[in-house]
Amino acid sequence: MPGIVPRGRRGPEVAGTGEDDSVWAEGQVRTITDLARLAGVSAGTVSRALAGNTLVNARTRERIQQLARSHGFQLNQMASNLRRQKTGVVGVAIPLGHDRRQQISDGFFMTLLGHLADELTQRGYDLMLRRVLPERDEDWLSRFSGSGMVDGLIVIGQSDQFERIEAAAAEYLPMVVWGNHQEGQRHCVVGTDNRLGGRLAAERLIAAGATRLAFFGDAEPMEFAARFAGACDVAARAGVSILACPTSLSVEPMTREIAHHLHSNAGGFDGIFAATDTIAVACLKALRDAGRAVPGHVRLVGFDDLPIASQTSPPLTTIRQDIAAGARALVDLLMRRLGGENTESLVMPPRLIARGTA
Amino acid sequence: MPGIVPRGRRGPEVAGTGEDDSVWAEGQVRTITDLARLAGVSAGTVSRALAGNTLVNARTRERIQQLARSHGFQLNQMASNLRRQKTGVVGVAIPLGHDRRQQISDGFFMTLLGHLADELTQRGYDLMLRRVLPERDEDWLSRFSGSGMVDGLIVIGQSDQFERIEAAAAEYLPMVVWGNHQEGQRHCVVGTDNRLGGRLAAERLIAAGATRLAFFGDAEPMEFAARFAGACDVAARAGVSILACPTSLSVEPMTREIAHHLHSNAGGFDGIFAATDTIAVACLKALRDAGRAVPGHVRLVGFDDLPIASQTSPPLTTIRQDIAAGARALVDLLMRRLGGENTESLVMPPRLIARGTA
């Protein structure tokens, strides 16, 4: 007997037991065919009825739906998906290029993810989350897009994978990326104008009296690089110095690094631009511990405007990214791409939120 | 012509175009059958070769794998899943019973989610995230478990769905829940001993000199209720009062509510037990704004030990939950349940982290 053992035994490889056809008689209703038998109609009709197709007689339809409900019947999505060639699932990939532990726990990414979950749910899509370590798996992107498990892809952060994303975008339409926009790039990106954000931050610091700036953050990822570049633009124009102080995003090393920078460049700066609010909060604490007044001795500006930003004291002056709007845009654009459209990127303006630290 | 249009046009309902069989000749290699034709073997052999089955000749195997690689061939997971009756996907459900916006952006849940993603990835599982609004969808649990899209389920937080989860657990083995443990419950839960945590918090507050306690938080969800109960245990024994100050977890109302409680109970308490660190941080800020010294006038203890807890000033005294260990346990137990085992719940001990606020 080739093929698969029939009848409600979940798992095709289990061999037949020799019992006869009565097995499923009292068994639960697992397949549309079971239901069809119970209702005395064909599987096709059940399928249509459950889909609410008005072709099928209203009374029959209602009866079948009732039957389904009362037996706790669940359509097998996998089979349905296979047949319809769509999954109702959007993949969300988080590439962890540099800083392995960082991103997923970083306030910003998490908040974005939360909003994405909202937006997608609202449109009837499920969300499949995948963290990827690009150096362990070169092919992460095409594996995900080509898996047949997702209808489209949202990539959170370009990390150091800009080129790979570019390459994928050439062949795979339904993908939208959160990140930085680069002149002439091919993939559809949603993000904040980081360079402008950097400029706003530096301008604010200087307006608040800073004369020697420092940038705390990792300038490798392009989003951060752009923020740094923006700050440099302004610093250059204003004739003030700007010092790069490499700082990772994981809490543990971050604290250490900040303490180090503060110590070894004690007099080197009087204005700090932190690449993220997470870093800014850590700076604030370190400065206080070191007995340096904020904003008296040192001015401080963060980036993101996370919820904590308003909870520190003094509350953090920062550059706001509108995360909810970003999530909405990512999903909007993806939906349009799922519809075959080739959408443009969206660069959103950052906004200075002036609070107490600069 | 009934059934489905053949040959690489993704989407069965599109009608034939009249072109003849040459269509796929230069087309990309999409199915195992395409690959089989190229390799001059049968689909079965390709399937075996790609699975690394040693039954197939080593040379043929290598050749086929090479061919697959060079053509960027991706196995269709959906089809594979359907046939094998397993998905390699674990569902993660976040029921949002009371406080809609709350949980997903709450630091604790996000951190837990991050760790879960890590653990699951490591074991070769994908993670399907679903936020559910129980009042909009009574059947959320069985829909998810019965969808055929996941092999098992992790539920983050019981919210107000304890009974529904209990019911589901009776019929669905591969499910593990993060939350509070109730004597004699049926579903497998992983969580902290919240009541003990509440006791530790209250003890600390009293030891630090508090004589009238307040609990800030929503005592509805059972995890929080247990924390509150623990604090009450201690308060009663010590003969000090404890005031419940309902506080939601969403940032916006939270701030308002805290301000209100502080104002209207100005002299009513000198020790605050906050149900989460997020609330504690907001309290800290509100107290400072109100000119009340911490821990001088008011002592404060949080819960969770999120990264921010160490970043406030003074740094937060709090009750630590070991989130990473929790995630590991959730996944471990789920894996064992996927293997058919009926695992016990795990209640982890909380730990007081004494810092500056009490």
Next chain:
DNA sequence: ATGAAAGCGCTAACAG
């Protein structure tokens, strides 16, 4: 070591 064939559970075109 390989091929042929029988489905996993569902959907939709076709034909009444």
Next chain:
DNA sequence: CTGTTAGCGCTTTCAT
């Protein structure tokens, strides 16, 4: 309005 039928793309007997 409903039944029949041909698959979606893959895996796994069974039979060589």
